[in-house]
Amino acid sequence: MSNNKIFDYEVIIVGAGIAGISAAKILDNNNISNIVIEANNRVGGRAKKAPESFGNWFDLGCSYLHEGEINPFRTVAKSLNVPIDHQNGDIFSIEKTKYLFGEKPLLINKKKKIEKSYNNFLVELNFYRENVEDNRLSSCLNINDPNYPILFDYLTGLNGIEANLVSARDFASVNEGKDLIIESGLANMIDKWATGININLNNQVKQINWGRKQIEIYTKSKKYVCKSVLLTVSNGILANEDIAFIPKLPDYKIRAIHNLPMGILNKIGVLFEEGTFKDNQLGWYVVTPDKYQNKISEIFSFEIRKKEKEHMIFFFGGKKGSDIENYPKKYYKKIIEFIKKQFGDNIEKNIIKLIHSSWGKDPYSKGAYSYALPGHNFERDLLKKTLDKKVYFAGEATINKTYGTCHGAYISGNYAANKIINDLKN
Numbered sequence: 001m002s003n004n005k006i007f008d009y010e011v012i013i014v015g016a017g018i019a020g021i022s023a024a025k026i027l028d029n030n031n032i033s034n035i036v037i038e039a040n041n042r043v044g045g046r047a048k049k050a051p052e053s054f055g056n057w058f059d060l061g062c063s064y065l066h067e068g069e070i071n072p073f074r075t076v077a078k079s080l081n082v083p084i085d086h087q088n089g090d091i092f093s094i095e096k097t098k099y100l101f102g103e104k105p106l107l108i109n110k111k112k113k114i115e116k117s118y119n120n121f122l123v124e125l126n127f128y129r130e131n132v133e134d135n136r137l138s139s140c141l142n143i144n145d146p147n148y149p150i151l152f153d154y155l156t157g158l159n160g161i162e163a164n165l166v167s168a169r170d171f172a173s174v175n176e177g178k179d180l181i182i183e184s185g186l187a188n189m190i191d192k193w194a195t196g197i198n199i200n201l202n203n204q205v206k207q208i209n210w211g212r213k214q215i216e217i218y219t220k221s222k223k224y225v226c227k228s229v230l231l232t233v234s235n236g237i238l239a240n241e242d243i244a245f246i247p248k249l250p251d252y253k254i255r256a257i258h259n260l261p262m263g264i265l266n267k268i269g270v271l272f273e274e275g276t277f278k279d280n281q282l283g284w285y286v287v288t289p290d291k292y293q294n295k296i297s298e299i300f301s302f303e304i305r306k307k308e309k310e311h312m313i314f315f316f317g318g319k320k321g322s323d324i325e326n327y328p329k330k331y332y333k334k335i336i337e338f339i340k341k342q343f344g345d346n347i348e349k350n351i352i353k354l355i356h357s358s359w360g361k362d363p364y365s366k367g368a369y370s371y372a373l374p375g376h377n378f379e380r381d382l383l384k385k386t387l388d389k390k391v392y393f394a395g396e397a398t399i400n401k402t403y404g405t406c407h408g409a410y411i412s413g414n415y416a417a418n419k420i421i422n423d424l425k426n
């Protein structure tokens with residue numbers, strides 16, 4: 001490490017994901033000297049675009065603006081002249097979902113039964129909204145219900161982990177709402193939004209000494225000092241101890257990091273020639289290749305979109321999500337076979353390219369997003385807690401109700417920056 005020059009700021013933000021960017025903007029607006037230190041060669045973190053060769057409008061990470069009615073990125077999009085598709089915000093509703101059972105579309109009365117099963121699940125989940133008790137999320141499902149595998153798989157995708165390992169109370173705190181799409185790519189918008197912030201890329205933080213009045217931060221080649229440091233890295237990074245803390249983090253903080261682990265959600269994108277799909281084929285699909293619908297491992301979901309280009313996005317959560325990273329070719333083959341069976345052999349010649357994400361192996365994320373182990377969702381507040389008015393924590397894992405989302409990361413960054421400003425004054 002060459003420590004000849006020491007870089008001095010009031011606040012240092014570790015990580016240029018959405019939480020880090022939103023915090024930097026607040027500090028800039030309040031004229032507080034700051035810098036964002038980012039390990040990767042790009043901004044955005046889990047907002048990540050595909051390479052040009054596939055199409056940079058394709059989001060390998062986050063893509064939907066959840067809670068569309070109140071999502072703060074609507075204002076951001078407006079200020080950057082980025083159009084949002086407001087028409088299809090109910091794309092995931094049971095009414096709009098196209099269910100395929102044994103490759104055949106589902107009869108209407110069966111769809112009604114799925115709706116009924118889902119409503120029963122919501123009634124059970126409601127208990128955890130109003131009580132302090134907690135349980136496994138899967139306990140809100142009826143294992144004898146024929147639709148159990150579909151709902152289990154749906155919850156696994158949302159949480160990035162099998163529903164029997166997730167806190168029901170944490171999941172119950174999440175609000176439903178519209179899911180809005182940015183067809184030109186959410187990650188593209190985040191790139192634009194980050195313009196103007198002070199940032200050092202390719203600069204992984206290795207060590208933070210926070211025991212004295214002045215905090216020291218070390219990367220491979222630089223030393224920084226500051227009054228306050230804001231950590232926005234994922235819990236995957238913290239749990240792996242990629243950053244050394246001197247003195248070490250308090251026990252309650254270490255426990256919170258481990259009780260809010262990272263789930264896995266991965267996508268496989270398939271790019272097609274223009275003119276492949278008809279308008280009535282667009283939308284959200286849930287597929288159960290087995291007509292007896294009893295194999296969770298065989299269920300999967302995908303979306304067909306026409307913009308920016310014609311493509312399909314397949315989603316795999318939990319164990320299946322991890323598998324993709326180890327055996328992508330196996331999944332590519334399965335997907336091409338499925339597409340041919342569903343849309344006819346001729347479609348194969350229209351396939352241009354496939355791509356997949358690898359969030360579990362991503363060195364700067366180590367997972368897709370956080371989930372709470374049953375009985376531990378209260379630890380999101382402990383993860384967020386400031387140490388000595390010096391070390392602050394933000395990022396999707398630190399926030400209740402909107403954890404695991406872009407707007408959650410945004411809100412957490414805003415909250416932390418305002419707290420820092422307040423603490424610096426006092």
Ligand SMILES: Cc1cc2nc3c(=O)[nH]c(=O)nc-3n(C[C@H](O)[C@H](O)[C@H](O)COP(=O)(O)OP(=O)(O)OC[C@H]3O[C@@H](n4cnc5c(N)ncnc54)[C@H](O)[C@@H]3O)c2cc1C
Nearest residue numbers: 015017018019039045046062063064205364395396405406
């Ligand atoms: C496949 C997938 C799909 C998703 N879909 C959606 C969706 O549709 N809608 C939605 O709202 N949310 C979605 N999410 C979740 C959303 O992407 C995240 O909640 C959000 O982007 C997290 O932002 P963050 O700032 O908290 O963390 P990150 O984006 O992880 O930012 C942390 C930053 O820290 C950097 N970093 C790590 N280690 C170091 C270090 N040692 N030194 C310096 N920098 C470091 C990282 O490179 C990264 O840039 C999805 C996530 C995934 C993976």
